[in-house]
Amino acid sequence: MRENQNIRNIANEILELQESIYEYINTNRYQADLIRDLSVWNQICSSLDVISDTTMAILSYCTGTYPNDKGLQYIYTYGLLQSLFIQQDAVKNLTKAFGQDYEISDELKQIRNIRNSAIGHPTYEPVKKNVYYTYLSRNTLSKNGFSYMRSSGNGEDVFHDVNVEEILEAQLLGVLEKYKYISDVLKKADEEHKEKYKEILVVDIFPSSMSYSFQKVAQGICSPEKGNVSFGGSMLESIERTYRSFEKELMDRNELQGNESLKYDLDQYFHAIDKLRKYFNNQAEGMTERDARVYHYYIKEKHSHFVKIAEEYDEEYLS
Structure with a gap:
């Protein structure tokens, strides 16, 4: 063949x-x-x-x-x-x-029957009230096919050719x-x-005012007058609410399940926000202004990473 x-x-x-x-x-x-x-x-x-x-x-x-x-x-x-x-x-x-x-299907069932009779149960194949015995013809064995005889307990012999x-x-x-x-x-x-979700753009969760929020958080760190600290803290809360909404949207879509890399990135992001919150509330013992600047730089720069992820999800859901 x-x-x-x-x-x-x-x-x-x-x-x-x-x-x-x-x-x-x-x-x-x-x-x-x-x-x-x-x-x-x-x-x-x-x-x-x-x-x-x-x-x-x-x-x-x-x-x-x-x-x-x-x-x-x-x-x-x-x-x-x-x-x-x-x-x-x-x-x-x-x-x-x-x-x-x-x-x-009938075609697959027939192939299954050939296997059962020829090589599956050739020496004893009970079918309903009868038992069959198969003899595979050695001389007919070839790549193209073979023949076998199926004998029943009532003396009936039937020959089959397999292509x-x-x-x-x-x-x-x-x-x-x-x-x-x-x-x-x-x-x-x-x-x-x-x-279900294509009308909801993930990237729209991030408002255009995010850069303003990051700016005011930085101002609260670098110019720690009472008003700046209070306003910077409120902007930090706004950033966190935005990211909680982002996290919830991905969870609703089942996109966080099994995505350990993205879950890790979000955990790190919320960790940095928590550190800054404690700093603004004078609860971060030993944390310096320099440390706060590092955490602020992280959440500001990492933001573009999450925006890109949101855009990729939107592109996939709209495709």
């Missing part, structure tokens, strides 16, 4: 769609929810790995050299059919992990159909999430 380009194209589509699923589950706002239930998270990750691995196995079977040794021919045939079986299970478990119903190329194409088409469905479900969920 020479490489079937159609099989290659279908496999490439599967792997491309898999990347879109990986992108979804690795997005912080969704990953945090998925990881809360480690059973679900592990089921998703394990299923994705198995589907990728078995797709690679199928492609290698198609492009590789089929052995002349009869023992290895059995190994190749057994391995291929088992790969198809566990790939189907992985697709089913992936679908269910995302909370979707799964129903196997490997046909079942591989049917298998991958079935996997592709399920992947498209899952990808569409996740894409719709992402669109609905963004639609």
Whole structure:
């Protein structure tokens, strides 16, 4: 069997769609929810790995050299059919992990039946009230397929011819159909999430008067007359309220869950604000004016970093 380009194209589509699923589950706002239930998270990750691995196995079977040794021919045939079986299970478990119903197609069910009869339970396969026994024809083993006889307890013998190329194409088409469905479900969920917030610009949380607030905080530090200290303290409170609103907006969008870097930056920012508040209230023992200037410089300069993050979120939600 020479490489079937159609099989290659279908496999490439599967792997491309898999990347879109990986992108979804690795997005912080969704990953945090998925990881809360480690059973679900592990089921998703394990299923994705198995589907990728078995797709690679199928492609290698198609492009590789089929052995002349009869023992290895059995190994190749057994391995291929088992790969198809566990790939189907992985697709089913992936679908269910995302909370979707799964129903196997007739084409995939037939492939499953071939595996069960030929290599899964060949010596004793109970089906309803009958038991079947399978004989795989050694002389028919080839890269292109094989034949087997299925005998029942009532003396009935049925011969089956398996075309490997046909079942591989049917298998991958079935996997592709399920992947498209899952990808569409996740894409719709992402669109609905963004639609909910797209009219609210995160960057609008930061008023244009922020530079004035930073200026007055600096004035309260450098020119510590009573009025300047009081007004500088009130401007510091205004800055903190703005950043609490920023933090809440990101939490509402589930953007802080799992984003340890951003959470750390915000914690550092609030720490600097708290230090300045204590300074204005004469509660920062040992803290000098120079120290206060350093903290002020930090919150003033770090502000542009958070504005940029807000703009990036707005761009993503509006895209």
